[in-house]
Amino acid sequence: MTEMNSDMYCHFSILILLASIQTQIGNCxxxxxxxxxxxxxWVATVANIDWPTSRYHNTDQQKTELLTILDKAKELHFNAIVFQVRPAGDALYNSTIxxxxxxxxxRQGRVPSPYYDPLQFAVEEGHKRGIEVHTWFNPYRARSANTSSADLASNHMAKRFPNYAYIYGKDIWMDPGAKVVQDQAYNVIMDVVNRYDIDGVHFDDYFYPYPISGHDFPDTHxxxxxxxxxxxxxxxxxxxxxxxxxxHRIYNGIKVAKxxxxxxxxxxxxxxxxNPPxxxxxxxxxxxxxxxxxxxxEGWVDYLVPQLYWKIDPPQQSFTALLDWWIQQSKQHRHVYAGMFAGNTLLKHWALTEIGNQITESRARSGRLSLGDIQFSMKYFRDNxxxxxxxxxxxxxxxxxxxxxxxWLTTDLPSVPNPSNLTITGHMMIWNKDNSGVIFLWSLYEKRADVWDLVALLDKDTVTHxxxxxxEYAIRGVDxxxxESNPAVVHITDAGGSVIVG
Known part of the structure; x- marks a missing residue:
């Protein structure tokens, strides 16, 4: 949209139907x-893939880098980041565990100085930009790359449970069959769920480690x-x-807590x-x-993101054939998002149109639960x-x-801006702040032809635009x-009258 020339002063007036919401929205x-x-x-922190670009950067540099990531995500109209907060039995947030x-x-165990909590910072700044923050945990990996356990902090799980910590290849891996290891992962995740205003918990493809030829995983005992x-x-x-x-335990625990x-x-x-043939x-x-x-x-996830890091055409690993198969498995109607490797445009010299065609194919299946994608990883978008x-x-x-x-995530119906307090001052739409605690975002639409186009996602504390x-404009509350709530709709005109929508 093009902003009006400030020299062209127009008087705005607004009439809003104060009866029922249904009458209010009328022909919407x-x-x-x-x-x-x-x-x-995905925003990967392991080995400083995406953020921070150096483990030796100071707090201000790390904050600036994270804001750059979030600003770029908003600029490109991403609506979620998957932020790795536990790459290897460690924490990129303030943990007592x-x-x-x-x-x-x-150095593991060293507190950021000057102190800050990266997860708290990411959540607050992400939400200001209308971006969900999903926290990404690795449940069993205890150490990545070729580093000895002597470098681990005293409260690291491999130190606390050495009988269940195995050097496997260049990594240290915890035993998924040990109850104390399962409890550790569960307690860590629930601690974050309970203390932070996160939008999601996320696992990647690492469960038992990828096998090393000639070496079985040493969980015999x-x-x-x-x-x-x-x-x-x-x-x-x-x-x-x-x-x-x-x-299953984590899914149930999350749903009981939040x-x-x-x-x-x-x-x-x-x-x-x-599978498929x-x-x-x-x-x-x-x-x-x-x-x-x-x-x-079984419906133990709210969404599944199969990592479909192949092209569309090769039949032995066809992106579309695999996406179709995964959609068919969603018997509980959970969402399926396509995991895509944006980095292949650089690393494997894929044409940009390959990623574009994959998104097009996914969108063509939107009626069958293919409802989006997650790209790996942020650095390719940050660096263009x-x-x-x-x-x-x-x-x-x-x-x-x-x-x-x-x-299936039932919540109270979001509210709608109080029509009696929705006003226009100059070029500004103004409405009441939500005090119910239900609103997460405000969505602002403009009617173009017969389509209401989403033009902005606004922070819950925003009350002007x-x-x-x-x-014709519509504001809706989003939980x-x-x-979304029913819309509050206004028709804005120059001096000479207002139009009641509906």
């Missing part, structure tokens, strides 16, 4: 509202404890049950080879012991690698979008489940 019901789409981007991450301060205690499952089934138990906090997982994109590749069911199809079918940010802005995410509604021209 006959119009089309902008579509919903989850637009996420686990040590501060070395990726943040250069834990499995022996299970069988001597009367267990009858095979080793493989027992491992899958260990992961299933934690997934039902509106979403739980999502981004598993390896192939559940098992030949003709697909070849890594078997995550038998190698990572991740029965991701079961989690989706091979022009990818420009491409998204011009061709894919030209306008803002609300996240899809999750109907400058309009750019005469026309944490992404449900």
């Amino acid at each position: 019901e006959d119009s089309v509202w902008s579509p919903r789409e989850f637009r996420g981007v 686990e040590p501060w991450s070395e990726y943040l301060t250069g 834990t499995y022996h404890e299970y069988t001597t205690g009367g267990g009858h499952l095979s080793l493989a089934d027992w491992r899958r049950e260990n992961v299933d138990t934690l997934i 039902k509106i906090v979403k739980f999502g997982i981004s598993p390896f994109g192939i559940w098992r080879p030949d 003709g697909i070849h590749g890594f078997d995550s069911y038998s190698s990572l012991y991740a029965d991701s199809k079961k989690w989706l079918q 690698s091979v022009g990818i940010s420009d491409y998204f802005k011009q061709n894919l995410y030209q306008n803002p979008a609300l996240c899809p509604e999750m109907s 400058k309009v750019a021209s005469n026309g 944490r489940a992404n449900r």
Whole structure:
């Protein structure tokens, strides 16, 4: 929209129907509202992939970098970041359970100086920009890369539970079959859910570690404890049950604590080879012991993001064939978002149109629960690698979008701006602040032809917005489940009259 020339002063007046909301919205019901789409981007902290760019940067530098990420996400109309807060039994937030991450301060256990809490900062600043913050945890990885356990802080889980901490390749991995390890992951996650105003909890594809040829995962003694205690499952089934138990427990725990906090997982994109027929590749069911199809079918997640890091055309790992298969598994109508590797445009020299075509294909399936995507990872958009940010802005995410509604996360119906207090002053629309605690965002629409286009997402504490021209506008309250209230609709004209919509 183009802002009016300040020299062209116009007197605005407004008449708002004060009867019922239904009368108030009138012919809005006959119009089309902008579509919903989850637009996420992973922000990886492990090995300082995306943020902070150096573990030796000071607090002000780290804050500036994080604000740059959030501003870029808003500019490109992303509506969520997936922020890695526990890469390896550590914390990029203030925890009494686990040590501060070395990726943040250069040494595990060292407090940021000057002190700040990166997660609290990310949540507050993300929400100001209408961006959801999903916290990304790695449940079992205890150490990434070739570093000895001597560098671990004294309260690190590998130090606390050394009998269940195994050096496997260049990493240290905790035993998913140990109850204390499961409890640690659960307690860490619930601590964050209870103390921070986050929007989601997120796991990636790391469960049992990716296998190393000739080296089995060394959990023989834990499995022996299970069988001597009367267990009858095979080793493989027992491992899958260990992961299933934690997934189900975390989902239930989140819903008891804060039902509106979403739980999502981004598993390896192939559940098992030949699913669907003709697909070849890594078997995550038998190698990572991740029965991701079961989690989706049982409704133990609110959304699943299979990592579909392949092109559309090759039949052995076809993006579209796999996406269709995953959609078919959502028996509980949970959302499926396509995990996409934006970095392949740089690393594998994919054409930008490949990512564009994948988003187009996903959107074509929106009626069948393909409701968005998450891109890996933020640095490619921050740096505009091979022009990818420009491409998204011009061709894919030209306008803002609300996240899809999750109907099973029942909350109170959002309120609508009080019509008796919705006014126009100069070029500014002004309404009452929400005091119910229900509103997460305000969505502002402009009617163009017969379509209500979303033009802005506003922070819940915002009560003003400058309009750019005469026309019909609608303001709707949005809650944490992404449900919108009925709209308060106004028709703004020059001096000479106002129009009641409806």
